[in-house]
Amino acid sequence: MTNRILIIEDEESIARVLQLELQFEGYEAEMAHTGTDGLLKYREQQWDLILLDVMLPEMSGIDVLKRIRATELQTPVIMLTAKSDVEDKVKGLDLGANDYITKPFEIEELLARIRTALRFSQKINGQEVAQLYGQLSIDEQTREVVYYGNNVQLTPREYDLLLYLLKHPKQVLTREQILEAVWGYDYYGDTNVVDVYIRYVRHKLETASNEPIIHTVRGVGYVLKEHKHET
Structure with a gap:
C-alpha cells in the first residue's frame, strides 16, 4: 500500500518540489500552505507521515504539532525549518516531533529520514507486539x-x-x-x-x-x- 504524506509548507515552490520528489519515489503527497489548512487536512484524512514547517502563517508549526500530539502519537512528524538553533530543535522534538531537518537540505537526506520514520511507525497486525x-x-x-x-x-x-x-x-x-x-x-x-x-x-x-x-x-x-x- 502506498504511503501518504502531508506537506505543510508555506513556500509554495518548496512544497511543490517536495511533492514531485515524493511522488517520484512512489509516495502519495498532498500540500497545505498554512498551519490552519494543514491541521484541517490532517484531521480530514489518514496520513502515514507529515512534513511540517515551523514558520507558518495563521498557526505556527509548533502549534500544529501540539494539536496533533494532543490526540495521537502514532503519525510520524518531521519538522522543516530555516532555523538552525539547537533550542528550536529540542523544543520540536520534546513536543513529539520524530525528526527535524534544517533548510537547505539534500533531498536524499530527507528521503532517508522519511524511510526511517515510516519504518518505526509500521503497525504490526495479528502478531505479538x-x-x-x-x-x-x-x-x-x-x-x-x-x-x-x-x-x-x-x-x-x-x-x-x-x-x-x-x-x-x-x-x-x-x-x-x-x-x-x-x-x-x-x-x-x-x-x-x-x-x-x-x-x-x-x-x-x-x-x-x-x-x-x-x-x-x-x-x-x-x-x-x-x-x-x-x-
Whole structure:
C-alpha cells in the first residue's frame, strides 16, 4: 500500500518540489500552505507521515504539532525549518516531533529520514507486539512503556531509541550504530545527540525505578542489561 504524506509548507515552490520528489519515489503527497489548512487536512484524512514547517502563517508549526500530539502519537512528524538553533530543535522534538531537518537540505537526506520514520511507525497486525526484557516492556501497538510496573512517558524519538536498545539486549551498541538505526542517516560530526537522548531516557526510567538498565561502556557506547544477576 502506498504511503501518504502531508506537506505543510508555506513556500509554495518548496512544497511543490517536495511533492514531485515524493511522488517520484512512489509516495502519495498532498500540500497545505498554512498551519490552519494543514491541521484541517490532517484531521480530514489518514496520513502515514507529515512534513511540517515551523514558520507558518495563521498557526505556527509548533502549534500544529501540539494539536496533533494532543490526540495521537502514532503519525510520524518531521519538522522543516530555516532555523538552525539547537533550542528550536529540542523544543520540536520534546513536543513529539520524530525528526527535524534544517533548510537547505539534500533531498536524499530527507528521503532517508522519511524511510526511517515510516519504518518505526509500521503497525504490526495479528502478531505479538510486546517487547520484554526483565522489568522493562514496550507494547509496539500502543507505544506503552512500562518499567517496574510504572508507565514511562517518552517522546517519539526517546521511544525509538529505547525500543532499539530493547531489541538488542546485552549487546554493546556503538553510538554510530544507534545513530544510524534510530536517526536513519549518516551523521557527519560528533555523536553527542545519542548521549543526550540516552540521558533523557535514563532519567525517565529512573523516575519509575532506581534500578539501572542502560549502561555506558566507556569508549564504545551503550548496552541494555539488567543490573541484578548479570555479569
